[in-house]
Amino acid sequence: MxxxxxxxxxxxxxxxxxxxxxxxxxxxxxxxxxxxxxxxxxxxxxxxxxxxxxxxxxxxxxxxxxxxxxxxxxxxxxxxxxxxxxxxxxxxxxxxxxxxxxxxxxxxxxxxxxxxxxxxxxxxxxxxxxxxLTHMDRILKLDPEDFCVVVEPGVTRKTLNTYLRDSGLWFPVDPGADASLCGMVATAASGTNAVRYGTMRDNVLNLEVVLPGGRLLHTAGAGRHFRKSAAGYNLTGLFVGSEGTLGLITAATLRLHPAPEATVAATCAFPSVQAAVDTTVHILQAALPLARIEFLDEVMMDACNRHSRLTCSVAPTLFLEFHGSERALAEQIERAEEISQHNGGSHFFWAKEAEERSRLWAARHNAWYAALALRPGCKGYSTDVCVPISRLPEILVQTKEDLKASGLTGAIVGHVGDGNFHCILLVDPEDAEELRRVKAFGEHLGSLGGDGA
Amino acid sequence: MxxxxxxxxxxxxxxxxxxxxxxxxxxxxxxxxxxxxxxxxxxxxxxxxxxxxxxxxxxxxxxxxxxxxxxxxxxxxxxxxxxxxxxxxxxxxxxxxxxxxxxxxxxxxxxxxxxxxxxxxxxxxxxxxxxxLTHMDRILKLDPEDFCVVVEPGVTRKTLNTYLRDSGLWFPVDPGADASLCGMVATAASGTNAVRYGTMRDNVLNLEVVLPGGRLLHTAGAGRHFRKSAAGYNLTGLFVGSEGTLGLITAATLRLHPAPEATVAATCAFPSVQAAVDTTVHILQAALPLARIEFLDEVMMDACNRHSRLTCSVAPTLFLEFHGSERALAEQIERAEEISQHNGGSHFFWAKEAEERSRLWAARHNAWYAALALRPGCKGYSTDVCVPISRLPEILVQTKEDLKASGLTGAIVGHVGDGNFHCILLVDPEDAEELRRVKAFGEHLGSLGGDGA
The missing domain is CATH 3.30.43.10 (Uridine Diphospho-n-acetylenolpyruvylglucosamine Reductase, domain 2)
Structure with missing residues (x-):
């Protein structure tokens, strides 16, 4: 913003x-x-x-x-x-x-x-x-031993990860779109990997910012990229999510992570929203080191099946991903299956090859376009709400009822490990009455939680 | 502060x-x-x-x-x-x-x-x-499903963890002392578990603060405890580490973590500071999910041996700890040993029983008192510096040379996974000339990095 x-x-x-x-x-x-x-x-x-x-x-x-x-x-x-x-x-x-x-x-x-x-x-x-700011697009410095990189505002997350390919490191925050990294800082972006690697809040070490009067500020001091520091006020944290209101971010020092040795993704269908969210909570409680856990309701799943040619069950579904050593993954998969089955999960599909995994996550990332295709000619409007995980089932069920009562078309996807979900509404922008209903729906939903990312 | x-x-x-x-x-x-x-x-x-x-x-x-x-x-x-x-x-x-x-x-x-x-x-x-604020010492609310708890400022971290014992959850930030949790918020406390669980910056969800004029502020909104939120400025982050300068913290909503299924600790001696730090970097690069990794120089190790009756080699030493399932730990131990041995590490001691582990970490936590015992009658003065990990060996070696050149007695301990170390100097408070040398030493060291916690 x-x-x-x-x-x-x-x-x-x-x-x-x-x-x-x-x-x-x-x-x-x-x-x-x-x-x-x-x-x-x-x-x-x-x-x-x-x-x-x-x-x-x-x-x-x-x-x-x-x-x-x-x-x-x-x-x-x-x-x-x-x-x-x-x-x-x-x-x-x-x-x-x-x-x-x-x-x-x-x-x-x-x-x-x-x-x-x-x-x-x-x-x-x-x-x-x-x-x-896209003409300023250099990767200024890579420091593999310190797990950090300095980027100008035109560098996008995909460009950075391509650049990092041979370094054994990667930048995990992934909001779906190939956004600019400094834009992701400004909006405190999150995404599917947040449950393991955190959001932008957790992965920015320093910012170079031009303040409105033109003065240059390094939020953590010039040239600094400490993993942690308690000196002075946490200005870096203040600028992350400041939506462009406090200054122009002209360079960001980002924290990198070791690229996972092995990766396995999966989908699992559930009999209800409650069962899918219960599974999430149980997996988190068991301290299984999940990299991603995403929820799609049956409307969204249906849209993704059509748009991305998947063959998943049309049911509330979790998309999961684990990162680790081969041995660690074998154990994590076994335990995730146990927990899911205990909650009525079925139709497991494990994607171990890079190509299969890409296909699954591409489908998840294209959820926005899949939803748009549900009502051709309409525009998408996405809500973005964070709630305590314990209230998620109740709020998701309520949201689906509200959708029905409002006569609106909407599909739900959620970064469920963080209690953050989006309801993608398909709206005819020429229909003032429908826009009014969308606004009322969004305001009601917003009153239930806080803004996500 | x-x-x-x-x-x-x-x-x-x-x-x-x-x-x-x-x-x-x-x-x-x-x-x-x-x-x-x-x-x-x-x-x-x-x-x-x-x-x-x-x-x-x-x-x-x-x-x-x-x-x-x-x-x-x-x-x-x-x-x-x-x-x-x-x-x-x-x-x-x-x-x-x-x-x-x-x-x-x-x-x-x-x-x-x-x-x-x-x-x-x-x-x-x-x-x-x-x-x-110690008379306000209630634990106001525990929310196990949302992995959070609300505490008043008099609650200490040990009190909280005792209270949590049967919940399957714990609060991992551990600066050594049994500090009050809100004091740990105010100082952005860190400690031995930061490498896995983060510092206070990563574990505070909301704060109730009395501003100087008397007004009450909830930094993330009243009653909120979202895992993440991008609504408004990150006021919570601004108050964490504000050292009491922005207001009085009267309640904190903290993020809890699942208690680890199993825990193993270890010590390993190294031929040099460089070898110990290289091992740290290699373990981090291998994405081994370390819970703790602490460095003690040979002076500190000698002091701990005497004070806490350990029998470790008098050499640069790493204290390590891993959390996870039994199977995951077996693999992590194997790989940590490989990496350490590759860097010349020897004299491994693995502590699997709770009692042995407690003895090791008690020794580490009592490092301050162990150092004080090196020069009875003197007072301790601790520096607190954060540097990029890549510069840690060079700065540690330099610091040890500076100590020698200054004729000061000092022992070094470090949260080495975060590039943060403390040099504990033993000082005669009556000796003005020595105090002057301590000040000069501290200022020189401070110029090399940023404040830690």
Whole structure:
């Protein structure tokens, strides 16, 4: 989410946010003047555009409608709200000068990575300048002994993992899309591996950030990449998930993990949502070192079968994955099967070969598109709710009933090991009445938990 | 560290701290007025002490010299700097009223838990009121299915783990001392289990905090204990490690872990510091799921042998521990031995029985006292430095040479899996010249890395 994104939503989502925002504004940490008092509403003066060009060079500034529109939306159904201009800085000095320029003029800034978000974070609700950071795409430093790497904002997670292929290391956070890693920092991205490797919160060691006034900040100190440190306030943690509101991330030092020696994936069908979630809790309680555990309801499973040509049962399903040595995996598989069967799980399918596993996870990652195909011509709208795991069955059942009562089409997928699930609603964007029902449904669901990622 | 603790140190330790502190002061997040302009220097007016009594009741306020002195130091060599009064609030409402009272009068506040810190955080350098939170010692809620517990600030980690004994769960962060859990939050405590279970940063889900003005804040929202959430700024993370400067922690929701099915500990001696650290890196690279890996240099090992009646070789040594199923442990032990032997490790001692393991870890945890016994009558001073693991051998060797050149007595222990080590110096507090050398040594060492925990 950019500096002028959906902050109202965030404000209401957090009781302490309002006071923090007021506070932050007093120390100039973000351009509230621009946001609060006089957003540019898409209009930027000719002189201002010339000033942008003076910083990054003419070829790297665009006010063309096509570019502005392309940068005014992400992959969600949120209405396109184009910025007044798009700029492509080539280095951190230019980012700093751009920030200082916009800040001095009270013009909102929206950082832009791959545009793969699902929550409308890049929509320029108050106009302003979209700063597309994808031209800064170097991998600056790999430190295999310290398990860390420094990347510029244009580097995506797939690019990084390709680069790491021969190092014996990998970066596990995987939200599905091939998002930019710094965008994943800004949104505190999570994904299917979070249950074992944590979310972005757990895997960022240092950030280089351009503050709104143009000043450069290294959140953990310049050049530092300690596995842990207790010196000073945890500024790194504050910027992870700050959604672009506190500054522009121009480099991130990320924690890497040893690539697993062996990997096995599986699917298992369950007679009910309760049985699938109970299995999750029991597997976690048994301290089985799961790498991934994902839940798909029967609607989602049906959509994935069709879209990705799987042949899974149309039932509440868990997708599992284990990482470890061959021997460790054999034991983990045995115990996971025991626990699943005890909860009524059946139709186990174990995928040991890389190709089979890729097919399964591609299906899971394409769940969004599979859901879209359920109602051609409609747009997707994804809720993102975190709840305590103990309340998950009850809330999932309730959500499915609410869906039915609202007459909406929706499919559910969840990072169930973290109590985080998405309900993907298929919506006709031309149908105002349906949009109203979607909004009411989303608000009710949001009241049950917290924002996920 | 209290609101008026060694902030100057912290300021210099972090490049962004100064601006954050200035900023925070403008939104009243902590009583800088009291700290900066007119600390009470031990003197509190009679009327003010009466006002404290009106809040918590006469029996829970003391201005007796013995109480004030007992609260003016921790277990470190930092000079005792007693507060003007000590109060023992009984509940969060009283904490809130105390905070409001002190804040309105510009009187510094120092939160106090068990006083087991090693960095002088509780010293009342500007006088003020010490708020001893140990009377608030209830375990408020255990949620086994959600793997979390809510504790008041007087609950220590050992008390919690005793309480959890039959639940199949435990709280793994273990800094050695039986510290209060909220004190561990405030100092971002770490310890021997961090390599597997993380530090306090990774294990706090929510905090109830009394802000200086008296207002109550739930950092992740009231009653919330999600495994993950991306809603709003990461305030929980900001308060973890804030050293008492941002508010008084009056309750913490902590993440629990399944108790390991089986546990094996080991010691292994190495021909050099380099060999011990190389072994650590290789074990981490092999993704062996270590629970603990601790380094002791030969001076420390000698001290532990004497103090705790071990019979280990007097050599650079690793203490290891593995958690898992019986079968998983057998494999992990085999591979750890292979890697250690490859690096010249010898004299393996595997402790499988609970009693043997306890003896080993008690020895490690008593390293501080073992080191003190090296030079009876002297005080201990512990450095706390984090460095990238790749630089650890070089820095450890350098540190040992610096020790020798400075003519100081010091022993080294390290949470080596995190690149964090402590050099425990034995110092004659009456010898000003020696204190000067200790200071110079500590400053030089600090310049090599960041603060640990």
């Amino acid at each position: 950019g500096w002028c994104g959906h902050l109202a939503t965030h404000l209401s989502a957090h009781p302490a946010m309002a006071s923090l925002l007021r506070a932050a504004a007093t120390w100039g940490l973000f351009p509230w003047r621009g946001y609060c008092s006089r957003g540019t509403q898409g209009e930027l003066s000719k002189g201002f555009v010339e000033a942008l060009k003076a910083v990054v060079g003419s070829p790297h500034v665009s006010t063309a409608a096509a570019d502005r529109e392309q940068h005014g939306h992400d992959e969600s159904m949120h209405r396109c709200q184009p910025p007044g201009a798009v700029v492509w800085p080539q280095n951190v000095e230019q980012v700093s000068r751009l920030a200082a320029l916009c800040y001095s003029q009270g013009v909102p800034i929206i950082p832009f990575g791959t545009g793969t978000g699902l929550e409308g974070g890049v929509c320029a609700v108050q106009g302003g300048v979209c700063i597309n | 209290g609101w008026c603790g060694h902030l100057a140190t912290h300021l210099s330790a972090h490049p962004a701290m100064a601006s954050l502190l200035r900023a925070a002061a403008t939104w009243g997040l902590f009583p800088w007025r009291g700290y900066c302009s007119r600390g009470t220097q031990g003197e509190l007016s009679k009327g003010f002490v009466e006002a404290l009594k009106a809040v918590v009741g006469s029996p829970h306020v003391s201005t007796a010299a013995a109480d004030r002195e007992q609260h003016g130091h921790d277990e470190s060599m930092h000079r005792c700097q007693p507060p003007g009064a000590v109060v023992w609030p009984q509940n969060v409402e009283q904490v809130s009223r105390l905070a409001a009272l002190c804040y309105s009068q510009g009187v510094p506040i120092i939160p106090f838990g068990t006083g087991t810190g090693l960095e002088g955080g509780v010293c009342a350098v500007q006088g003020g009121v010490c708020i001893n």
